[in-house]
Amino acid sequence: MNAPALVQKVWNYCHTLRDDGVGYGDYLEQLTYLLFLKMAHEYAQPPYLRHTKIPTDYNWETLQELTGEKLEDQYRNILKNLAKENGMIGAIFYKSENKIPDPAKLARIVKMINDENWISLDSDAKGDLYEGLLQKNAEDTKSGAGQYFTPRALIDAMLACVRPEPKKTISDPACGTGGFFLTASDWITYGDEQWIEKGMSHWNPSKHDQSTIAKSKLNKDQVKFLRDETFRGNEIVPSTRRMCLMNLFLHNIGSIDGEPEVERADALLTPIKGEDKVDYVLANPPFGKKSSMTITNAEGGEDKDALTYERQDFWATTTNKQLNFLQHIVSSLKDTGKAAVVLPDNVLFEGGAGERIRRKWLNNCDVHTILRLPTGIFYANGVKANVVFFDNAARDEKIHTKGIWFYDLRTNKHFTLKQRPMTLSDLKDFIQCYNPENRHEREETERFKYYSYDELINRDKASLDVFWLKDDSLDNLDNLPAPDILQQEIIDHLEAALSAFKDVASGLPESNAKS
Numbered sequence: 001m002n003a004p005a006l007v008q009k010v011w012n013y014c015h016t017l018r019d020d021g022v023g024y025g026d027y028l029e030q031l032t033y034l035l036f037l038k039m040a041h042e043y044a045q046p047p048y049l050r051h052t053k054i055p056t057d058y059n060w061e062t063l064q065e066l067t068g069e070k071l072e073d074q075y076r077n078i079l080k081n082l083a084k085e086n087g088m089i090g091a092i093f094y095k096s097e098n099k100i101p102d103p104a105k106l107a108r109i110v111k112m113i114n115d116e117n118w119i120s121l122d123s124d125a126k127g128d129l130y131e132g133l134l135q136k137n138a139e140d141t142k143s144g145a146g147q148y149f150t151p152r153a154l155i156d157a158m159l160a161c162v163r164p165e166p167k168k169t170i171s172d173p174a175c176g177t178g179g180f181f182l183t184a185s186d187w188i189t190y191g192d193e194q195w196i197e198k199g200m201s202h203w204n205p206s207k208h209d210q211s212t213i214a215k216s217k218l219n220k221d222q223v224k225f226l227r228d229e230t231f232r233g234n235e236i237v238p239s240t241r242r243m244c245l246m247n248l249f250l251h252n253i254g255s256i257d258g259e260p261e262v263e264r265a266d267a268l269l270t271p272i273k274g275e276d277k278v279d280y281v282l283a284n285p286p287f288g289k290k291s292s293m294t295i296t297n298a299e300g301g302e303d304k305d306a307l308t309y310e311r312q313d314f315w316a317t318t319t320n321k322q323l324n325f326l327q328h329i330v331s332s333l334k335d336t337g338k339a340a341v342v343l344p345d346n347v348l349f350e351g352g353a354g355e356r357i358r359r360k361w362l363n364n365c366d367v368h369t370i371l372r373l374p375t376g377i378f379y380a381n382g383v384k385a386n387v388v389f390f391d392n393a394a395r396d397e398k399i400h401t402k403g404i405w406f407y408d409l410r411t412n413k414h415f416t417l418k419q420r421p422m423t424l425s426d427l428k429d430f431i432q433c434y435n436p437e438n439r440h441e442r443e444e445t446e447r448f449k450y451y452s453y454d455e456l457i458n459r460d461k462a463s464l465d466v467f468w469l470k471d472d473s474l475d476n477l478d479n480l481p482a483p484d485i486l487q488q489e490i491i492d493h494l495e496a497a498l499s500a501f502k503d504v505a506s507g508l509p510e511s512n513a514k515s
Contacts, residue, residue, distance in 0.1 A: 006116060010129055013112060014136075017105065024137040026099035029239060030106075031133070032246045033079060034113050036092050037063070039249075040256055042119045053089055053257050058082055063110050071110070072103045091245055091260040095238050126250040127182070134177050134243060139417070149176065150284045150342065151377050155183045157427035158282060158340045158387060161369075161434045164188055166222040168230070168279035171332055173267035173325065175233035178244040180282040181261075182251055188226055191217045227253055232278060234267035268324050271313045272332040279334060284342035285325035287383055315360040318353035322346065327357060330365060333392040342373075345384045349465035358462050362401040362453065366391040368439065370464065371430055372408045376415040377422045384410075389434075403452040404464065405442060407433055411469040 014027050040052040041060035054060075058078040066074055075098055082093040100106040118126065138149035164170060164184050172180050218226065231253060235241040241264050248254050254261050308319050313331040318324065322344055329339055347354065348370075361367060369389040378385070393400040407430045415422045433448040435441060444450060449468060456464060 006121070006125070006129070009112065011132070013109065014133065017100070020102065020105070022099060022101075024133060025239070028130075028133045028137055028243060029096070030098070030100055030109065031113075031130075032242060033093065033096055034109060035118065036246065036249075036256070037078070038113050039118050042117060043256055048119075050257060053085065053087065055081070055085075060114075064114060067107050068103050071107055072098065075106060087259050088245065088249075088254065088256060091262075091264070092242055094242065094264070096242075123250065123252050127247070130247055130250050131182075134247065150179050151422060152179065152183070153422050153424045153427060154342075154373070154377065154387070155179050155282075156424050157431055159183045159187045160431050161389060161436045162280060162282065162338060162340050163436055164280050166218055167225045169232060170230055170280045170282060171232045171278040172281070172283045173234045173328060173332070174283060174285045175235050175244055175262055176240060176284075178233070178247045178262075180284075181231045181233065181248060181253065184280075184282060185226060185230070185251060185253055188222075188230070189216050189218060228255065228258070231261045232276075233262040234265055235262050236264060236266055238264060268309050268311075268321075268328050271311055272328075277332055277334045277337065279337050281329045281333060281337070281339040281341065283325070283329060283339075286321060287344055287378075287385075316353040316356045318357075320350070320353065323350075323354055323357050326361070330361065330392065335392055335394045337392040338390075339392070340387060340389050342385050343388050345386065345465060348386065349461065349463040351461045355461045358464065359457070361390075362457060362462070363399050364395065365393055366400045366402070367404055368401070369405045369407070369434060370466075372406065372410045372467070374410045374413040374415050374422070376417065376420075399453060401453050403450055404456060405433075405448060405450050406466050408447045408449075408467060408469050411467065411471050 010031070014024065017027050018024070037054070037060045040054045042048070043050045044052050044054075044059075056062075058081050062074055062078070063071065079093055079096040079098060082089055083096055084090065085093070098106070100109065135149065158180075164187060166188050170181065170184050172178075175181065216223070231248070233244070235244055241260075241262055244262050245254065245260055248261060249256065308317055309324050310317060311327075311331075314324070314327045316323070316327075326341070326343065326347060329341055333339060348358075367388065367390040371387040371389075373385045373387065375384060391400075409427070409430060413426075414420065415426075429445075429447070433442065433445060442448070442450075447469070449466075451466060456462065456466075
């Protein structure tokens with residue numbers, strides 16, 4: 001079966017299961033378990049003959065001839081026991097459980113996967129299939145998976161500006177399903193000209209004739225480093241981490257018998273050691289403002305306890321998760337490291353600890369570019385965010401930020417997730433203004449303005465919440481956005497305001513909050 005036909009077959013079965021109440025997320029998890037087992041089986045056969053560390057009592061062959069309750073029981077045994085293994089196997093099967101209620105349908109999935117040789121299938125075809133399911137899962141608002149999904153066009157634009165180099169390390173402390181890692185891998189593998197001229201979200205040779213297929217520019221050592229050593233991530237949600245690891249594995253990142261590249265741990269808890277610092281950080285940390293954990297009180301109920309991270313390498317102690325992620329990212333970079341990070345508006349203007357952190361940030365790093373993002377591009381509603389590009393620097397007495405270039409993609413711009421999604425073409429002007437080949441040679445435009453360090457540091461609270469364009473969308477009644485776009489923008493503004501009020505309320509003393 002060719003790749004497009006296989007993709008269609010897997011998708012069709014996904015729709016069949018949805019009629020039985022099995023959502024994209026549940027289907028994706030079961031597909032992950034079974035695909036991993038089948039590919040481990042393929043690697044154990046000639047010509048590979050690899051020791052995959054899958055115990056013989058729980059390998060793919062034990063499922064092939066079973067049906068009915070026996071199949072269901074063996075599948076449960078596999079999930080339960082492989083979760084106890086170390087390395088990549090244990091990471092994939094951690095807290096796994098069967099979500100397919102009908103043994104007959106489980107048997108059909110097993111047969112569908114068994115009929116194909118997945119190793120021989122082009123990695124882009126496998127990756128496209130899995131990425132498509134991830135995106136569908138993100139679009140399913142009831143699942144809440146959208147919070148882990150960064151718009152691919154935005155990731156592509158960030159990579160087009162940062163341009164990571166081979167044999168350099170890349171970190172994402174809240175990596176979700178691995179979008180930044182995959183795009184970085186494509187960029188490093190194929191190079192700037194082949195990658196950006198196609199204007200695609202992830203390189204996909206299967207969509208083009210042979211004359212346009214990109215050729216890897218990497219040698220064997222660079223390929224091995226990219227597969228085994230380039231990426232370092234954290235993801236605390238087990239199911240999301242599992243999907244991330246499988247997503248990477250299907251794109252030839254990581255090893256079936258190796259250690260996982262993504263830790264199931266809170267990145268903010270532990271300071272980064274010198275040898276673990278990285279060359280690049282590409283990230284979209286969680287949008288929630290407060291860090292908290294759920295604890296059981298004396299009465300048996302649940303309370304939310306605010307988390308404060310006491311770290312010597314942080315400039316200020318705060319419960320604000322977004323500010324803590326920023327401090328963690330700075331501390332995880334080498335002195336020559338570079339970062340591109342999605343940050344919400346409040347990081348740019350908040351007082352108190354926010355102001356102290358901002359002033360230190362501008363002094364200790366070269367914060368050089370801020371892209372003001374439009375609303376309507378994230379699955380989380382009410383989000384107003386920016387991409388901040390900055391370079392780390394040696395710790396000395398110098399002020400490293402000379403000035404910041406701001407690009408306003410928000411004013412008079414209207415996007416929605418379905419009717420008018422943001423595409424890479426919407427970001428091409430920003431990429432050109434950024435001038436990644438030499439960011440020190442730039443020119444101002446209507447949307448691209450420069451503010452010096454002195455101008456910014458002397459603003460109230462050293463605020464970086466800068467805007468200069470007039471929002472004229474409501475002045476011209478003949479040129480209003482479409483009703484659905486206008487409606488979504490109103491919802492986004494109201495939800496952003498509600499979120500801000502909740503943050504204020506959560507910071508009030510309990511007696512005042514009740515009065």
